[in-house]
Amino acid sequence: MLVVRSVVVGPFAMNAYLAACGETGEAMLIDPGAEIPRVLALAEPGWRIGRILLTHGHIDHVAGAAEAQRATGATLTIHQADQAWLAGLPRQAAMFGLEGAEVPRPDRHHADGEQVTLGNLTATVLHTPGHSAGSCCLWFAGEDVLFTGDTLFAGSVGRTDLPGGDFEALATSIREKLFPLGDGVTFHPGHGPSGSLGEERRGNPFVGEAPRRGRYV
């Protein structure tokens, strides 16, 4: 059984997630962006956090990653194409007037199609460029659960105006890699409430079947 817990952290109100195998207590963190003690408190006593997956390299998702890595000893991964965002973390922090964040050092880079084992569960990394070149989602096929980072939100999509952003790539990622996973899939985004892929496929104003961009403005 997949256990999903989340907490909203940091000045950008980002959802940090803990995913765990309820049978074995093997756990992982997805985007421990800030307020690491609160993120670590999502785990039950005795659970073992063995993996930290960064969906992409923007500051709100990664600023706390080094601290989380130190606290857990977990293996930290990000897609190669967002490595430059990590290296530029001090610059990102300065841009937002934040305290200089510690640059996390990934143990390695994850890639499209990589299998992630979490106790009795298996997930797959999906490379979904668009919000950033290295943005990835994490797909628990057996549980119909998807973590989307800033690629897809309930009723919206990630911004594409930052360096490496590409709206056409984003729309292609969502339509060709995420929607085919199935209407019944529950997704957990980097900001805001969780949703279902079916609702977004039908009604998302940016990438849904009946685009209505601007109608509500």
Ligand SMILES: [Zn+2]
């Ligand atoms: Zn982002």
Ligand SMILES: [Zn+2]
């Ligand atoms: Zn974000």
